[in-house]
Amino acid sequence: DRFVDLVQEGFDIAVRSHFAPLPDSELVERRMSVERITLVAAPDYLARRGIPREPEDLKHHDGLLTGPSATVWRLRHRDGREAQVALGSSFVADESIVLLKAAVAGLGVVCAPETMSADARVAGTLTHVLPEWEAGTVWTTLLTPHRRGQLPAVRAVIDFLAREGG
Known part of the structure; x- marks a missing residue:
């Protein structure tokens, strides 16, 4: 990697x-x-902390972040609206799989490529947060x-x- x-x-x-x-x-x-990068969290985390209805609601949640300075998420709604949200950090890792496991453990909300969270969403251990919003796009290219x-x-x-x- x-x-x-x-x-x-x-x-x-x-x-x-x-x-x-x-x-x-x-x-x-x-x-x-x-593919889209979406926001996901564990249902038990959302039951404890509340379900965000708008991006601004995320400031009351714990973010699972890719770095200590990556505290601002830039989100885009399906209708084109954009929002920036500053989050507190409960966990930092530079590996998506580790961040997803932290989300499953109920530590907070994470941005992840949709396919990476698919199995956990099907199993019910993660659920979409703000499903009409995305946190960007990831391309996979063969060189x-x-x-x-x-x-x-x-x-x-x-x-x-x-x-x-x-």
């Missing part, structure tokens, strides 16, 4: 999840998926150094990842 230089380090393929367009490079890009001279096995892996991951 680190940013690699494919050419310098001799990698054939990289899969990158990113929140903004990747910088221009000589790499060949193939977008695999685009390769070049097509020329690419081994058939590498091409097969790329095709498989694009088919199954997209």
